[in-house]
Amino acid sequence: MKPQVAFFDFTSCEGCQLNKLNFENDLLDILKHVDLVEFREAMDDKADHYDIAFIEGSITSPSCVERIHDIRRRSDILVALGSCAVNGGVNAMKNLHPIDDVRETVYGDDKYLFATLPAMAVSSVVKVDYEVRGCPMTQQDFLKLLIALVLGKQPPKYGSPVCVECKLKENECLYNRGMVCLGPITRGGCDAVCPSFGQFCTGCRGILDNPNIDGMLEVMTSHGISLDEAKKRMLLYNSNEVQL
Amino acid sequence: MKRLQDVEHHETEDLYYPTMCKVTGARQITDMEKWYELEMPEGTSLGHSPGQFVEVSAFGIGEAPISISSSPSKNGKFELCIRQVGTLTNVLKNYETGDMMGIRGPFGQGYPMDNLFGKDILIVAGGIGLVPLRSLINYVLDNRKNFGRLIILYGAKTPSELLFTEELKVWEERDDVELHVTVDQPDETWKGNTGVITTLIPSLDLKLNTTIAAITGPPVMYKFVVMSLKSKQLPDDQIYLSLERRMKCGVGKCGHCQINGVYCCQDGPVFNYADIKPLEEAL
Amino acid sequence: MECFSLLRSDVPALIDHLGDFGEVIAPHGKGDVSYSFEVVRDSSDVVLDYNRTLLPLKKMFLPPVEKLIGFSLKNESYEQVDVAIAPRVFFGVHSYEMQSILRLDHSMLSGSAESNYFKRRQSSRFVGISFEPDEFHFSESVGVVIEEMEGFDLFLNEVDDDFQLYVLTDNGQEMLNGFDKINLTEPEIVEGRNFKKKIRYHYNRLPRVFQYAYHSDVWADVASRCVGCGACTLTCPTCFCFDVQDHVEVTAEDGMRQRSWDSCMLSTFAEVAGGENFREKTINRTRHRLFRKFKYITDEEGLPWCVGCGRCTAFCPAGISMPDIVNELIQEDEKAQYHRTVRV
Structure with missing residues (x-):
């Protein structure tokens, strides 16, 4: 029997889910491997049990916490999709400020009507089996994970920086073009898509394990941006991961 | 230093092609380890010495170095015993008698x-x-x-x-x-x-x-x-x-x-x- | 050894002529300030004055990503990949680059000689060109002068904005048959092309320096600046480490086994399945890189496994300089020797 698969969204722009709908040629091949039982963006069906639950978005309220626990209970495998789900992503920038200030800024006088929590990675609340990183996650990366799960193998883990793929494509280094790029300490697997098109890496796939943060700040500031700006860039997607 | 002109075409090797070997015996011997007996194609022998290893491959997963567990004095077949600790070895645990396993080797120095x-x-x-x-x-x-x-x-x-x-x-x-x-x-x-x-x-x-x-x-x-x-x-x-x-x-x-x-x-x-x-x- | 004069304006004609002997590959501009070896489509696009290409010429013999086998999951079978032997002419190659290919020959053909590499390396011809050293080149310090012609069939030495063309092999001679824009001339020695970056010792003294360098404080300093991106090794012309991975098509039926360049500077490089990492710290890895260049292979082959192209420095976002590290080790070694002497 094909695995029963569902998609759920939490606090996010839902861009990752939209990205999946754009599979076009590959969509039919994917549906050969899995049964889609719940996907708000594309269908109305509901189910009680999921072989694989894909979660998009970060956990930012008490009701999110309740709902993710419920999904976890009904799922064999739970996969975090995209940077919001994997580490809190851009949502976690709010965690750098006192939560009451954040509520006031967003909701003004009505702030007491809206319960809010610091933006959390799904894995800070329930057990996450696998993750697909990126903002948005790439189709290729998602497919690799899906095929791995269908074949019963471990999905790929990316322990190398974006620079590796960038170098293998023989891109001109953005540092040599006077830009500041987070490629050296950002987890690869994206095929260096941004630098390949002349856009510096913003770190959306998360920071590598055991990064040399001081060294990286030194690299960034020595290429012409202020320490404050360097820290902001590093925190953009990684407020929950990097202590500065 | 080895130079290009010192090498003849026939001295070069296709180093990365596995030999498909038939699993002739398989048994889970502990919670973590599974034992396999394998047979080389067409009655050839692996020709290893004690202490050498092979690269075991499963297509779609990859390769991993695995020690040879049988003595060269065992004729015809050879044995592996694989602990399930990585991606590949966790897939190999599903291999049973009759399945084909890709093997390269034997490699390295065994006991003199x-x-x-x-x-x-x-x-x-x-x-x-x-x-x-x-x-x-x-x-x-x-x-x-x-x-x-x-x-x-x-x-x-x-x-x-x-x-x-x-x-x-x-x-x-x-x-x-x-x-x-x-x-x-x-x-x-x-x-x-x-x-x-x-x-x-x-x-x-x-x-x-x-x-x-x-x-x-x-x-x-x-x-x-x-x-x-x-x-x-x-x-x-x-x-x-x-x-x-x-x-x-x-x-x-x-x-x-x-x-x-x-x-x-x-x-x-x-x-x-x-x-x-x-x-x-x-x- | 014959020497001809060749006008700069006639170089495109020479490149076109070389096309009779195979696909011509030469440096081209890439991006804003970079260069890369590409197949020549229009000989006037070829860049004659360049500092270094992003990736070394190695990429033509040991491709960054290479299919090793194609497999079918359904049939548990695989098909072999046939690497064709195709004649190629590499034009506009610097001396250090040629030296790196000769070292790569040793790495890929000694011990088990790899057929893929051998086939790509067969039928290749090389036309060298002189260069103006920039702030990163230090090839002279590792025994490779600008005019080093070993390995080349032809060599273009820039003299007063035009070229002197040296014929070095029978292949080179053959490649000039029917090309009439050259005139026999007397070889000239070109003065004034000086290396700005130098290692202070002759390279044959370096193994001794490295013999005592394992526990040097220099490594910790380098590690504190290194961000672990792997650029130094991925752009190195004599590095040859690779990783092998299987990729499955979305049909989950077919796929291929691929190898791609890897780097000993990456934190997971020496990690095994059980989780043990045999070079876990950056300090271990920066040291390993330098020892690979100046000690391990050098002890056996008598040559530094670095050709002084300067890529590792030019492309390091942290500006870590290989010759500077070596000079620091030399300085440290001198101090240690001094202290040993004084104490006695």
Whole structure:
């Protein structure tokens, strides 16, 4: 029997889910491997049990916490999709400020009507089996994970920086073009898509394990941006991961 | 330095093509380890020596270096015993009799058997280290009169993690094998030795000039076993160790298994202790 | 050895002429300030004055990503990949680059000689060109001068904005047959092309320096600046480490086994399945890189495994300089020697 698969969204722009709908040629091949039982963006069906639950978005309220626990209970495998789900992503920038200030800024006088929590990675609340990183996650990366799960193998883990793929494509280094790029300490697997098109890496796939943060700040500031700006860039997607 | 003009086309090799071998036997022997017997195509022989390894591959997953567990004296077929710790090995656990497994090798340096003939052989196996050493043990047993004493020290974490328990029983009963087994964490049924493997060494009565030690175990074990053997005055060059590294290509190219200047997959995995003692990264 | 004069304006005609002997590959501009070796489509696009290409010429013999086998999951079978032997002419190659290919020959063909590499390397011809050293080149310090012609069939030495063309092999001679824009001339020695970056010792003294360098404090300093991106090794012309991975098509039926360049500077490089990492710290890895260049292979082959192209420095985001590290080790070694002497 094909695995029963569902998609759920939490606090996010839902861009990752939209990205999946754009599979076009590959969509039919994917549906050969899995049964889609719940996907708000594309269908109305509901189910009680999921072989694989894909979660998009970060956990930012008490009701999110309740709902993710419920999904976890009904799922064999739970996969975090995209940077919001994997580490809190851009949502976690709010965690750098006192939560009451954040509520006031967003909701003004009505702030007491809206319960809010610091933006959390799904894995800070329930057990996450696998993750697909990126903002948005790439189709290729998602497919690799899906095929791995269908074949019963471990999905790929990316322990190398974006620079590796960038170098293998023989891109001109953005540092040599006077830009500041987070490629050296950002987890690869994206095929260096941004630098390949002349856009510096913003770190959306998360920071590598055991990064040399001081060294990286030194690299960034020595290429012409202020320490404050360097820290902001590093925190953009990684407020929950990097202590500065 | 090797130059292009020194090499003839026929001397080059297609290094990365596996040979498809049929699984002729498969058995889960502990919670973590599965044993396999394999057959080379068309009656060919693997042609390995004790201590060598092969690269096992499953398409779509990849390759991993696996020690050969059977003696070369076993004709026709060879055996592997694989612990399920990585992506590949977790897929291999589903392989059963009749399945095809991709094999490259054998690779590396095994035990220099010429130097071992006529000697007392001291086996020191920690955990899964028994897998490659079983090749040497069975080789010694199949050629018993060519060797002196055969002393086997074997340590596992718990009794349930002991490998090849039936063979252990046979070795135990043989008069010409001195088997000492110990576990770190005994259970209520365990009646044997308790403690780490080095606790078995002080009471050994070794003939220093004729004993060759062969050690294989987890990385942390080597220093302590070597220290114990050194405190018994066993000379460096009579100690052999089989080291674990990330031997990805098996042919001395990919660089992953390098220990300082030596390639574990080419110069090892079996090393003479005297040779690797100066290497900072070895132990 | 014959020497001809060749006008700069006639070089495109020479490149076109070389096309008779195979696909011509030469340096082209890439991006804003970079260069890369590409197949020549239009000979006037070829850049004659360049500092260094992003990736070394190695990429033509050991491709960054290479299919090793194609497999079918359904049939548990695989098909072999046929690497064709195709004649190629590499034009506009610097001396250090040629030296790196000769070292790569040793790495890929000694021990088990790799057929893929051998086939790509067969039928290749090389046309060298002189260069103006920039702030990163230090090839002279590792024994490779600008005019080093070993390995080349032809060599273009820039003299007063035009070229002197040296014919070095029978292949080179053959490649000039029918090309009439050259005139026999007397070879000239070109002065004034000086290296700005230098290692203070002759390279044959370096193995001794490295013999005592393992526990140097220099490594910790380098590690504190290194961000672990792997650029140094991925752009190095003599590095040859690779990783192998299987990729499955979305049909989950077919796939391929691929190898791609890897780097010993990456934190997971020496990690095994059980989780043990044999070079876990950056300090271990920066040291390993330098020892690979100046000690391990050098002890056996008598040559530094660095050709002084300067890529590792030019492309390091942290500006870590290989020759500077070596000079620091030399300085440290001198101090240690001084102290040993004084104490006695």
